[in-house]
C-alpha cells in the first residue's frame with residue numbers, strides 16, 4: 001500500500017487513499033475477544049453484493065408490466081435464459097437469508113449491548129438499514145406477479161387505509177389504482193431496483209463509518225484504550241479478514257446448498273400461480289421474516305386498531321433500545337437479569353414467527369395474543385432492569 | 399470451543415424456526431388434504447367407489463365398434479377410424495361448453511373399470527353433476543363392448559405428453575409449451591364456472607402428492623371444483639405427472655449437477671480459508 | 684519470505700487466490716451464457732421462402748434473423764453473373780450495404796440498388812458498381828429444396844457459389 005511512486009501515490013496525493021485505507025482497514029483495530037458473531041456485519045455486505053449482482057442479471061430479462069411480468073420470470077428467466085434459474089434462485093434465497101443474517105447481526109448487538117453509548121448512531125443507521133431492507137424485500141416480492149406477490153401487496157397496502165383521515169386516499173395514491181395493478185407493479189419496480197438500493201448503499205456507508213469512529217464493541221463490553229489497541233487489538237486488515245474469509249466460505253456453502261437443493265422456503269408454491277385479482281388464495285401469509293410482526297398485528301384480535309398500533313410499534317420499538325436500557329453495564333454477558341429477558345425475547349420472536357404462518361383461529365389466536373404481549377414486556381422491563389443493575393453497580397462501587 | 403457453542407445455539411434456533419414455518423405450518427394448513435388422502439387412500443387406481451365390472455362379462459371389440467357408431471359419433475369423432483366430428487369445434491364448444499374429445503386414443507389412458515362406469519353414468523363417474531355428456535342408457539354388455547373397442551384401437555405406450563394432450567388439453571392450456579386448450583375459455587367459464595388454470599408450471603404450484611390425489615379424485619381434494627374425475631389409470635397418471643414436472647422444472651438435472659460442483663468447490667474453499675486463518679492467527683496469542 | 688523454498692504461507696495465499704479466481708471464472712461463464720440469444724431467437728435462425736412466388740422482374744424482401752434478404756427474379760435484360768445466381772434466375776443477397784450498413788433501395792427503372800446513405804450503387808447481381816461500398820452485397824448461406832430456399836443453412840449450391848467467388 002505504501003509503495004512510493006506509481007498510481008497509488010498519485011491517487012493518495014489527490015484522494016488520501018492511504019489514510020482512508022488505514023482508517024477503514026489496516027489500522028482499524030478490533031478487540032481479540034470477539035467471536036464470529038462479529039462477522040455477520042460483513043456477511044450482510046456479502047449477501048447484499050450477491051443480491052445486487054444476481055439482481056442485475058434478472059433485470060436484463062424481467063419485464064415490469066402486469067401482462068408480462070409473470071411469464072418473463074417463470075418462462076424466460078427460469079426456462080429459456082441459460083443459467084437464468086441460477087440467478088433467480090440465488091436472488092430469492094439471498095433475499096430470504098439476508099434477513100436471517102440481519103436478525104443474527106441485530107441479536108448480537110442486543111446481547112452484547114452494542115446499541116449503547118457511544119454506538120447510538122451505529123444502531124440508528126442499522127435500524128434504518130433494516131427498514132430499507134424490509135421495504136426492498138416487500139417491493140421486490142411483488143415483481144414476479146404471482147398470487148402470493150399480489151395478495152401480499154394488496155393486504156399490506158390496505159393497512160395504510162386505517163390511517164385516520166388520509167388513509168383511503170393514501171392507499172389509492174400508493175397503488176396508483178383502486179387495487180394493486182400495473183401502476184403499482186411498475187412503481188414498486190422502480191423503488192426496488194433503483195431508489196431503495198441506492199439508499200441502502202448510502203446508509204451502509206454511514207453505518208460502517210460510524211463503526212470505524214466509535215470502534216467495535218466486544219464480548220465484555222469494555223472498550224480498549226488507544227494504547228491497548230496497538231498491543232492487544234487485531235487489525236481489521238489483514239488479520240481479522242483472514243477469519244472473515246473462513247466464515248464467508250462456510251456461509252456460502254450453506255447458502256448455495258439452499259440455492260440448489262432447498263429453495264422452496266424462499267419461493268412459495270402459491271407464487272407459481274399468476275396474480276388473479278378476483279381470487280384470493282386459501283392461505284396467504286408474508287415471507288417468514290415478517291411473520292413475527294404480522295402475528296403482532298393479528299395478535300390483538302379483539303381490536304383491529306390496537307393490532308395496527310402494536311404492529312407499527314413492534315417494528316420501531318427496537319430503535320429506542322439505547323434509551324430504554326440505561327444500565328451502566330454494557331454487555332449481556334455480565335447482566336444475569338438482562339440475559340434472561342433477552343432469551344425470553346428471542347424465543348418469543350421465534351414463537352411469533354411460527355404462529356404468524358398458522359391460521360389465526362382458536363388456540364392460535366390466544367397464543368398470538370400472549371406472544372405479542374411478551375414481545376412488548378421485554379421492552380417494558382428494560383428500564384426496570386436498568387434501575388436494579390444501577391443500584392447493584394453503585395453498591396459494589398462503594 | 400466457545401464459538402462452536404454459539405454456532406450450535408444458532409443452528410438449533412434456526413432449525414426450530416424452520417420446522418415451525420415449513421413442516422409444521424404445512425401439516426396444519428394442508429390438513430384437509432392429508433385427511434382426504436388418507437380417507438380415500440389416494441391415488442386410488444382401483445376406483446373403489448365405482449361398481450365393479452360384473453364378473454364373466456366379456457367385451458367384444460367388433461360389437462363395440464357398432465355401438466360407438468350408434469351412440470357416440472353424433473358428438474364425438476374417431477379420426478383413427480375415419481370418422482370426423484359432426485360439428486366444428488367452436489360450435490360444439492358453444493353447445494356443450496367443451497369440445498367433445500376424439501375417441502381414437504382415449505382408451506389408452508383411461509382405467510377399464512372407470513371407463514365402464516363412465517359410459518353408464520358419466521356424472522357419477524366424473525363426480526361432476528354438470529358434466530356435459532349425458533347417460534346413454536347402455537346395457538352392461540354394450541358398455542363393456544365399447545370399452546373393449548376403444549382399448550383395441552388406442553395407441554399403446556403413450557408418452558406423458560400424449561397422455562396430457564388426450565386427458566387434459568381439452569380444457570387446460572399449457573402456454574409455455576404453446577399448447578392451447580381445445581375449448582375456448584369463455585364457453586368453459588360458463589360451463590365450469592372458471593377458466594381451468596394453465597398447466598405450464600402447475601407442478602411447482604401444487605407439488606407431486608397433491609397432483610396425484612387431485613387428478614385421481616378432484617372432489618375429495620377440492621370439493622365443488624369444476625374439474626371432473628378423468629379416470630386415468632396408474633401408468634397414464636404417473637406419466638402425465640412426470641411430464642408436468644419435466645415442463646415445469648426443465649433444469650432439474652442441470653441444477654443437481656451444477657449444485658454438486660458448486661458445493662464441492664466451496665468445501666475446498668472452506669478448507670483453504672480455514673488453513674489460512676489458522677496460519678495468520680497462530681502468532682497472535 | 685525470501686526463502687528458496689516457497690513458504691507455506693505464500694503457498695496458501697496463492698492457492699486461496701487461485702481457487703477464488705476459478706470460482707469467479709465460473710460465475711463469469713454463467714453470466715456470459717445468460718447473454719446468448721434465447722431458444723426462440725435461435726429457432727428463427729433459418730427462414731424458408733418459396734422462390735416461385737417472385738414473378739420475373741420482381742423484387743421481394745424476406746426477413747432472415749431480423750435482416751432483410753433481397754430476392755430478385757432476374758429478367759434477361761439485367762446484368763448476368765453465373766457466379767452470383769441462385770437457381771438459375773434469382774439474385775439472393777443480404778440487403779445490407781457493405782459500406783456502413785444502410786439498406787439500399789431497388790430502382791426498378793435503372794435496375795440497380797442505390798444506397799441512400801452515401802450513394803453507393805449495386806447492379807442487379809448485387810455487385811458494387813459505384814461509390815464507397817468496398818465489395819458486392821453478401822450472399823447469405825442458403826440451401827435449395829426444389830423451388831424453396833432455406834436461408835441460414837449451407838447447402839451444396841451455396842458452397843459451389845462460394846468456391847467460384
Ligand code: HEM
Pocket residue numbers: 037038039040041042044045048102105106109112114115119122123125126127128129130133204207208211215216217218
Ligand atoms: C444492510 C444492512 C446492514 C449492513 C450491511 C451492516 C453492516 C455492518 C458491518 C460491516 C458492521 C461491522 C462488523 C460487525 O461488527 O459485525 C456492522 C456493525 C454493527 N451493526 Fe450493522 N449492518 C446492517 C444492518 C444493521 C442493523 C439492522 C442493525 C441494528 C438495528 C445493525 C447494528 C449494528 C451494530 C450495533 C454494529 C456494531 C457492532 C459492534 O461493534 O458490536 N446493523 N454492521
Ligand code: FES
Pocket residue numbers: 780781782783784785798799800801802803814815816
Ligand atoms: S452505407 Fe451504403 S454507401 Fe455508405
